[in-house]
Amino acid sequence: MKKSILLLAISLICINSFATETKLMVRAKAKDAKFVGSSIGGAYVMVRNAMNNNILAEGLTTGSTGNTDLIMKSSHDRYTQLSEESTAGFMAVVDIDQPTFVRVEVLSPMNRKNAQVQASTELWLIPGKDILGDGIVLEIPGFIVDILKPNTHQYIALESIPETGLEIAANIVMMCGCPIQEDGIWDSKLMEVKALVYKDGEPLGEIALKNPSQNTFTGQLEITEAGYYQITVYAYNAKTGNTGVETINYVVRG
Structure with missing residues (x-):
């Protein structure tokens, strides 16, 4: 019995040792406006394994709505980053041991039930290959x-x-x-x-x-x-x- 438990523990350690921490920044951005952040209660984010629907990470976007001049008053070239360090987002941190197809779901704004919009997209996460900066930005119309x-x-x-x-x-x-x-x-x-x-x-x-x-x-x-x-x-x-x-x-x- 003790030997079985030991072997199970060793197996779990081996499996976890191959899992790699991978970061994914998720943001919600109002259509024709700025990012959904703490001032409106944030947007609720869920990152799911698209194959089995398991939730890998979840939480609220927090931070400011962003730089008004940059977002609303400036023309944007390709690769222009619209977010800053203080701009609202949710940093999803998942442990995966192989490329994983995920679904990113956003419910926004979290605290305004009469106006909530659900938006989603799907993408591949690759172990150790972080998606940062603006990250994944989901548009929230209305x-x-x-x-x-x-x-x-x-x-x-x-x-x-x-x-x-x-x-x-x-x-x-x-x-x-x-x-x-x-x-x-x-x-x-x-x-x-x-x-x-x-x-x-x-x-x-x-x-x-x-x-x-x-x-x-x-x-x-x-x-x-x-x-x-x-x-x-x-x-x-x-x-x-x-x-x-x-x-x-x-x-x-x-």
């Missing part, structure tokens, strides 16, 4: 849309709504958390933002939302009747193809 007013399942008295209408307000940012405003790097004038309104399950109309301040889009909805209301706010940039949506429901009581 906008993060949060409806601020009215609140989800809010009960609103009809008589309390002013003549100017019920205020609709939404907070909208890029998928990395980067700010949106008129004439900014992410220019709200290039975006179409509207609220689609439904009453008792039927379309009631749509309202264009304006951008009076950074990340904030507002409009006024005229309401004359009680009922069950639903608002869907969408953001759309025809130039980049980025889109974002959120829906809430509320009740107007007579």
